[in-house]
Amino acid sequence: MQSLVHFLSSRMGNDFKILNWNPIQKCILVFILFIQIKVLWIIWKAYIFLTPEVQIFVYLSEVRLQLYIEFFEIFVAVLFIVGLLLISKSRKGEVILPYLSVNVFGLTLIFDAYMAGVFSPNTMTNAVCYLFVGFILFNVRVMLSVITSLAITIGVISDQTIKGNLVNAPLFNFETIGTPEYLNGFWMGSIAYFTFPIIIICILLLLLILKQWRERESYIAHLVQFDALTDVYNRRKLTEILQHLDRGKKHAILMLDLDHFKQVNDRYGHLIGDQVLISAAEVLKANIRSTDILGRYGGEEFLIILNDTDEKNARSIAERCLRALAEIEHPLTHDSTFNVTASMGIAFLYQGINVKDALNSADIALYQAKAEGRNQIRFSKDILG
Template identity: 35%
Template sequence: MLFLAICVLSLWLSWKFFILFNPKLYQYVNIELLYFQIKLNIGFILMFGILIYLCRKLRHSLTAQKIMPFICVGMFGITLCRDGYLIGVLSPATAIGAISVISVGLILFERKVIYTALIPSLIFLGSIVYLTLNGKIAYAPQFNTASSITFFPFTNQFWVFSMLFFMIPIVVSCFVLQEIMLSQWRHREQIFKTLSTIDPLTELFNRRSIYQQLEKIEQNLIFSTESYGIILLDLDFFKSINDCYGHLVGDKVLIQVAQTLRQNVRLHDIVGRYGGEEFIMIINDNNQMLTRHIAERCRHALSQLNLTTTDGQNILITASFGIAYLKSGTSVQQALHHADAAMYRAKSAGRNSIVLA
């Protein structure tokens, strides 16, 4: 916001210096006020530069973090009100500039910070309008009241180009700032969305995400003859691994199992961590043969894993698999219940095996 204020003031200075070097334009402006405003603008630029330095210097101070936004936004509001009064509070540049800056401010700062500066600014501008309408003060004193620019501004090229010169950079700057911030928000939203659907340890889909995908599949199957195989598997004696070697080793086992499962399914198949040492795979299988084949391939791959601890002890990994099918007329809960029951029958049958519901 402070950099934007310096940019706005720099634009004002360039406009005023342009007039100074073009004497034929003197007829349209209050030249004495112009000289004074140049000095004032330079002073404000230096002041905003000091504020930027203080913000960087005190960025770790909690007190400064609370106070500086009010000071910076307040000073920026004073600058805009002053400039708005000079060129006309009802001019297009004042209106569009105020709307653009307020919209960016509401994104950058807390609302109370913006409203603390906005309410006094609106009162000030409203008072200027009232005093102008009642002839107490001159309207747009930066321009020469003796010229036609005061009475017919839209027919005067100097006034029109001045308004465009003030408006376009502010609008473009605010648009770019908003686009940058919105892009960051979209990126952050995507990160949060990913974190809410992915298990952080194994980087597989988590249980919540699995349920959401199964519900979508269930809806699609209402008018379809397709079927999906659901494979539930539970690592055998995983509690013993945690008890004997510790949870860090247990986590490494889970990560290795997740990688192995991903390597033994197709790209469009769904693999997730169902909870604890349980995993789930969802296979698009119309002939109900592929699911059994993939389950067997995963079972064999897990049994061939060569995991060793830091002291050289081998860890044997096996899993019990249960298979059920989700198709039209079968609910997600029914399919999961059947797969879970089949998995426990595999455990009862001696583990390291596959049972079809």
């Protein structure tokens, strides 16, 4: 059993989110659903063979023949699943196999639909469920191919049934079922049995897919607003926040740049550099107020927006951040660490000052802090006089 689980995990991947599966993995799901449908048919036939009083409502020879066919179909479906698992990473297979799998699934179930009645309520309901799930799992071309093949096949069967060349629902003996059919408990029970389990399976599958869809949308929304490395706001989101700040209040813009960061990357490598950025972001988050906003503005540069604050508070928070950054012991080896300082320029945004000018002032102040020795703070007014 463990070897089977390992085999499935290695072929299907550890990510069991259906939306992340490749087309071949989705084909495997189709055949698993196919086997479940066949098992429902087998259970129904077992009930008939174990319940003599309902046998008058069916043709036992047809029931027995279809039972043999279903066992064979399950065997073939298992072979398909094994084969698909073995080639689950084939690029060519991802293009071709969805067409084959979906059409095999659809055309095989047409035989079941014919045996139970092409015009029966369960056939129509189940067809809608399958198509709906199919359009979510596969691209439009794949689904149009199966719709075309099914429409032609069902059209021929319907035409021949209307003309009397084919028997409608050959499994059932309508002479004993009587007319109207809905007065017969066995007939109605059979229709319900082949309708509701499929609806429930499809609804559960759709709920799972929709849940994963929402998670994916949430993740994409997160990526649009947050920096992938440090998990703080990115430049686009920071710009958006700045544009919507209440200009009736005074806000401090802190432009922070890690000192000599290029040397860190050159000397220790980019992986160490990335860890320095992650640690810096964590320390900055811990040293600003809950109402303040932190983001990565680009490279080793961070931007902090202090909402509704004055110069005194801005300086206090800025000094606390620089002090905390300088105290971080960045690990290099098990017994070796190094420190990285930062420089900061501060400007204010309020009524009459546009965002571009405020950012430019903070950037000029930052440049001045670096030019005067780094690891220090400069306010834009210090430069402008």
